Amino acid sequence: MKLRRFFCLFLSVACLGGIAQAQDDAASLQEVAQRREAQLADALERLRTLRNDIEAQQIPLAQRLQDLDAQIRERQREVERRQRIRDNQSVELDTLRQRVSDRQRELDYISRTLLPEYFANYDASLSAGERATAGEDVRQYNLFLEKPDTSETDRLQHSLALLRDSWAQLESRLGGKRYAGEALDPEGRVISGRFVQTGPLLYFAADQGELAGLAEETTALNATVTPLSTSQNAHIVEVAQAGRGTLPVDPSLGNALAIEQTRDSLTEHLEKGGIWVYPILLFALAATLVAILKIFQVYRIRHPQPMAIHDIVKALRAGQRDEAMRLARSQPEPAREMLVAAVEHSDESVEMVEEVMYESMLSTQPRLERFLNVIAVTASAAPLLGLLGTVTGIIKTFRLMTVFGAGDPKPLISGISEALITTELGLVLAIPALVLHAMLSRKVAGVMARLEKASVAFLNGLSRKSLNQKAS
Incomplete structure (x- = not known):
């Protein structure tokens, strides 16, 4: 009970002390609130001022x-x-570099491959008369290229110069x-003389003398003149001297003339x-003479007509032997005999008659x-x-090959000709001889068959005569 009273007393004292403290705190809070309100008003004023400044500066800043x-x-x-320009320039630069590289390769190919090949063909196409001038230019060009210190520019300049000369030469x-x-x-x-060239055809006319004709290339350094007919040579001389006239033309470029010369x-x-x-010719002569004689002999034979045999038999049946003999002797040989x-x-x-x-x-x-x-x-x-x-010709050819070798064919021509010509002549003779023999043999067989037919007809008629005599 006492404890309860004490506890209540303590609570009362504590409540009184708290109330007094609360009153003091309320007074302090009021002062703080007043200060905060003053600060807030000041802050709001500054905010309004700042907003005004911001609003004033917002438009220029925007x-x-x-x-x-x-x-x-x-x-x-x-x-x-x-950036695009730089990229484009970079691409163009790469393209230009590639083009330069391509052009350089093309130039190298032209200067080191095409031009030498063209000049080689050009040199080969030169006629024997042009080799003394244009051919010398090509040789000098080749010697220039063989120099070790030749620059690419010099090489190209000399190539272009020779190219212009070659075109002029070809156009001429x-x-x-x-x-x-x-x-x-x-x-x-x-x-010595003058060459006349038109296209691939080359002619030559001597300054002195009447030598003229086609100029043909051979293994020699100079061309070889092949004379033509007198009138054609005169036309060549006229053109060589006067620069105008008519020239003989060989469309085969000398092949026809070469073939003609080989005949x-x-x-x-x-x-x-x-x-x-x-020996082949002797056989040919003998066979020809015999064939002529036999053709003349066999193909002149005439055969008796069937009515002639009938007339002879009829005369014999009638007992007219002299008439039958006359008729028999009037028949052609060999039936007459x-x-x-x-x-x-x-x-x-x-x-017996048979x-x-x-x-x-x-x-x-x-x-x-x-x-x-x-x-x-x-x-x-x-x-x-x-x-x-x-x-025999092949044996001769082999003998010549052991002496001269197989490089030069000219020494072998005689042996080959002998080997082929005899075979040709043998076949040329054998084929007609075989045909003539068959033809003449068949003709003789035909003559004998006609004789046999005539004999059978005569014997048949004679047999009927004998039968009639026996019957009478």
């Missing part, structure tokens, strides 16, 4: 900001433009030109065949076939002789 933004955008565009060919020079005559002597006469062709040509013998033995048996007629045919056949074996032997032996000549 304008300034816009100006700065515009400047920034302008600078950005300028930067972008300059189109309209034709004349120039002095030297050539070789057919005997190999050097002759041999028959005698020259046979001489190239060697010794074995002569057979019919005359048959009429002479007509009184004998039919078997034997007489067969004997007459046997004597006629050898006469018709006489010497045909010469043609047959010629047809068989001629190719063998040609083959023998071929073997």
Whole structure:
């Protein structure tokens, strides 16, 4: 109870002390509030002033900001433009560098490959008369390129100079030109004169003498003159001297003339065949003579008409032997001999007459076939002789090859000619001989068949006569 009272007393004292303290704190708070209100009013005043200042400066600052933004955008565009220019210039520079590199390679290819190749072809196209002038320029150009200290500029300048000269040289060919020079005559002597060139055709006319003709290139340094006909040479001399006239033209560029020069006469062709040509020619002569004689003999034979045989048999049936003999002797050979013998033995048996007629045919056949074996032997032996000549020519060729080697073909021509010409002649002889033999043999066989037919007709008629006599 006492404790309760004490606790209540304590609470009362504490409450009184708190009330007194609260009163003091309230007075302090009021002062603080008044100060804060004064500060707030001052701050608001400053804020209002600041806002007024800001509002006064906001428009110029916004304008300034816009100006700065515009400047920034302008600078950005300028930067972008300059960047594009720089990029474009970089690309163009790379492109130019690539073009320069490409042009340099093209220039190197032209100066080191195309131009030397062109000049080589140009030098090869020069005629024998032009080699003394234009050919010397090409040689000097090649010597200049071989110098170790030759610069690319000098090389190009000399190439262009020679290129201009070559074009002028080629253009001069189109309209034709004349120039002095030297050539070789057919005997190999050097002759001074004038060349006439039009396109690929080259002519030469000597200053002294009548030498003129086509100028042909050979292994010699100078051209060789091939004379033409007298009238053609006169035209060439006229053009060479006067610069105008008519020139003979060879469209084959000398090939036709070269082929014409290689043609041999028959005698020259046979001489190239060697010794074995002569046996072949002997066989050819013999076969030709025999063929002519046999053709003249066999193809002149005429055969009796069937009515003539009938008339002879009819006369024999009538007992008119003299008339039958007259009719038999009027028939062509070889039937005449057979019919005359048959009429002479007509009184004998039919078997005897048949034997007489067969004997007459046997004597006629050898006469018709006489010497045909010469043609047959010629047809068989001629190719063998040609083959023998071929073997002989090949042996000769090998012998020449052991002496001269295989580099120069001229020493081998005689052996090859002998090897081929004999074979040619053998075949040329054998083929006609074989055909003639077959033709003549067939003709003889036909004659014998007609004789046999005539004999059968005569014997048949004679058999009917014998039968009639027996019947009577």
